[in-house]
Amino acid sequence: MANPIDTLQQFIDEAEHIAFFGGAGVSTESGLLDYRSDNGAYTKLERQKLDPRRVMSKRYLLNSPEKFFNQTNNKKKRIKSEPNAAHLYLAELESKPKDVRIITQNVDRLHQTAGSKLVVELHGNNRHFHCMECGREYKPKEIQRDELNIPRCPIDNGIIRADVVLFGENIKPEILERAKELIASSDLLIIAGTSLTVNPAKNLIHYFKGKRVVVINKTPLKIDFPIDLVIEDAVGETFKQLSI
């Protein structure tokens, strides 16, 4: 039987349009924690008896902004993260040039940092910010906080928040549409570093009509979907073994 890495290499070489559908596991090797891992944001909140669905929600942000912006996961020093072998490989493949489309559940912008040009961010990103009153956009270094540590717009005192999708908010319809189109028109779908347990992300892969599906994940996925190749390994480690 062929080595799984050789098979993946062959699939990539033969594909014309590659959709890479990634989750938290794509970023863990860049030093970012999976929300659900031992030290992940959700686990930390749960240890303090806080329900992530409540304290990472829009309602909580609006009703208790002081608490929202002073949670453990917001106070922690931002980890300096760099793209890993997976991000770098995909960006390099695109510059080959090859039609690589990234659909990500991550908010860290590591694909763009690596150089990928077509990235659909299902959950937005935590590097861009805007005022909830006037919509003015702010860069992280421009943000000023009031005495309660709440980021405020100097123009109208509105709360400044990251462009991420919080609990209680929906993925923007145009973002979902774009992800569907890209998946539907690809001939290779690589699902990586995601357990695919939440909708609508879980449903998106069903729009795939192409030739081959690959799953790269440390744990097997329970999905009702034909898969051609499963690699039970870390995503970065897997991509490290491929050649352009």
Ligand SMILES: [Zn+2]
């Ligand atoms: Zn404003």
